[in-house]
Amino acid sequence: MLPCSLAPLLPCSLAPLLMSAAIRFENVSKMSNVKRELKLSVIMPVHNEAHTIRETLRQVQTVDLEKEIIIVDDHSSDGTRKILSQIADDEVKVIYHDQNTGKGSAIRTALQYVTGDIVIIQDGDLEYDPADYYKLIEPIVEGQASVVYGSRFLGEISNMHLLNYIANKILALTASLLFFTWITDEGTCYKVFEAGVLNGLNLKCTGFDFCPEVTAKVLKRGHRIVEVPISYRGRSTEEGKKIRWQDGLRAFFTLIKYRLVD
């Protein structure tokens, strides 16, 4: 970056221009340092995503960061397994469950294989945009946070079902009140962690209770959740969405449970 001591010597009109160019250069060089030094572990739990898994994986592979992609197939029966078995990429590791145990349990399986410094959860559908990874990891790379959530409510939402919208609002408010914080999106898929944070959580979830359990436990352990705006395009049940209103209710009680116990 331009040494501050030089700034006063520059002509007035040039100084802001050169300073902002220097800051931009610093950001670019920071990101290239990230590529060299930090490894991202992308965890993908999938169950019956034959229509979207190829394109989701392609988008994740396109992300220009040092990374590994750990896919856990939770006993799919729609052809997803065949698609996964054809992947030839050293960055990708596929693990097959021999029975369907749920999203949380697939994430817990994947955690045993993580070798990266930063972990992100990626659904096997096309609701989220992997191009958002760069800004999601930035607070961790810069040492400002150990946990980052991508907030759909601070970013752009299209096609979110009204019930889903209301449930997400209630869950974010519940988490905020229970843990004396302010978050706008508790149920977001894009949760990013310094790898070490996840080791001590003793997760017990099996299904969609991953989100409330992990949120409650990181907040209880004193981590601040930093939110970054992301874009989201919801899919319908016909398009493969599996979460149900009962999962919203379960999430609500899971937040309360982990306020009280560990």
Ligand SMILES: Nc1nc2c(ncn2[C@@H]2O[C@H](COP(=O)(O)OP(=O)(O)O)[C@@H](O)[C@H]2O)c(=O)[nH]1
């Ligand atoms: N491993 C596993 N993943 C699941 C299961 N059900 C859903 N998923 C995955 O969890 C992710 C989220 O599912 P989705 O229905 O879109 O719910 P939402 O995005 O959390 O609202 C997708 O990648 C699904 O394939 C399951 O039983 N096991």
Ligand SMILES: [Mg+2]
């Ligand atoms: Mg999804």
